[in-house]
Amino acid sequence: AVGARDRLRIAIQKSGRLSEPARALLAACGLSWRESRDKLFCYGESLPVDLLLVRDDDIPGLLADGVCDYGIVGRNVLAEHAAERAREGSHVASREVRALGFGACRLAIAVPERWEWTGPGDLQGKRIATSYPGLLQQWLGEAGVDATVATLTGSVEIAPRLGQADAVCDLVSSGATLVANQLKPVETLLQTEAVLAGPVLPFGDARAELAALLLRRLEGVLKLKD
Ligand code: PRT
Ligand code: ZN
Numbered sequence: 001a002v003g004a005r006d007r008l009r010i011a012i013q014k015s016g017r018l019s020e021p022a023r024a025l026l027a028a029c030g031l032s033w034r035e036s037r038d039k040l041f042c043y044g045e046s047l048p049v050d051l052l053l054v055r056d057d058d059i060p061g062l063l064a065d066g067v068c069d070y071g072i073v074g075r076n077v078l079a080e081h082a083a084e085r086a087r088e089g090s091h092v093a094s095r096e097v098r099a100l101g102f103g104a105c106r107l108a109i110a111v112p113e114r115w116e117w118t119g120p121g122d123l124q125g126k127r128i129a130t131s132y133p134g135l136l137q138q139w140l141g142e143a144g145v146d147a148t149v150a151t152l153t154g155s156v157e158i159a160p161r162l163g164q165a166d167a168v169c170d171l172v173s174s175g176a177t178l179v180a181n182q183l184k185p186v187e188t189l190l191q192t193e194a195v196l197a198g199p200v201l202p203f204g205d206a207r208a209e210l211a212a213l214l215l216r217r218l219e220g221v222l223k224l225k226d
Contacts, residue, residue: 006206007048008214011068014040014053018194021102022072026051029217049214063197064093069207070214072100075192076107076132076171083134096195098218101225103194105173107132110183112160112167117186123147123167129159130169132189139169139189157181 012022031049033042042051052068059071060081075096082092109128111117120143127148130136136149150165157177159165171192172178172185196218202208 004205006210007044007050008070008207008210009050009052009068011052011054011059011062011071011073013056013059013072016056018056018072018074018103019053021100022194023051025072025100025102025218025221028221029214047213048210059197060094063199069199069203069211070097071197072194073197074103075099075195076105076135076190078195078197079190079192080132080134083138087134087137093200094197095200097198097215098196098222100194100196101222103192105171105192106188107135107169107190107192108172108185109187109189110157110168110170110172110178110185113182113184115184115186117184120145120187126166127164128167128169129156129165131156132169135189136169157183 010026012026013019030046031044032046033051034045035042040053042053044050052062054062056073056077059068059073060078062068063071071094078094078096085092109123111122115122123140123145124147127150128136129150129152131151131153133149133151140147140149150159152159156168156170158181159168160183161181168183169189175185178185198211203211
């Protein structure tokens with residue numbers, strides 16, 4: 001077939017919270033690599049499974065374009081991509097294959113500590129800063145709340161103190177960052193952790209067998225961990 005491939009390509013985060021645990025998990029599945037000089041591409045040695053090291057935000061797009069077959073990425077990033085695609089009316093090209101048990105946190109609405117929170121309706125007419133506009137718009141729509149979404153790529157938690165927003169929608173794990181910014185979490189939009197993302201349709205070439213082998217090994221490794 002045109003474009004038939006006999007190697008699998010997995011995208012993982014180049015540097016960040018998920019990089020080390022993702023590599024360790026794949027290594028525990030028996031994979032090993034010969035690293036390229038620039039370390040953006042790692043050529044699989046023990047099995048024909050290569051790694052592409054990228055920004056986590058690029059992973060859903062690489063899957064959608066078929067550049068990579070699998071990706072290890074936060075459910076939050078995958079869900080944000082899907083929410084944005086749904087708004088554009090385009091269909092989703094990848095799905096969550098398996099939760100991986102690391103990188104857990106939640107996407108939450110947080111407001112200034114002094115706010116006496118009564119529910120999502122409190123956000124009516126307010127301005128909310130976030131790096132997850134797709135998921136926030138979806139949640140606001142379901143809650144029937146009309147609010148302004150301000151998309152920021154970083155330093156979301158400081159926005160209320162700067163007068164840029166009334167509330168934020170951001171990832172929370174320990175909650176220390178919220179406390180440091182005199183904010184409190186009031187609603188959870190999504191519980192998230194690192195997931196294996198993969199294709200919606202099965203492979204029609206040699207990758208099918210390779211993918212089955214990898215998923216079997218992954219199940220074995222994850223079972224030992226619980
Ligand atoms: O460079 P690149 O774009 O690849 O990385 P990134 O900076 O976008 O992502 P990175 O490495 O910070 O996070 C990767 C993934 O880790 C996220 O998409 C989540 O799925 C997951 N994860 C788990 C987290 C956290 N925990 C977390 N605590 N991502 C971010 N945070 C932030 C949080 O927003 C807060 O600002 O860390 C800060 C500290 O959190 P507290 O609550 O413990 O204070
Ligand atoms: Zn990122």
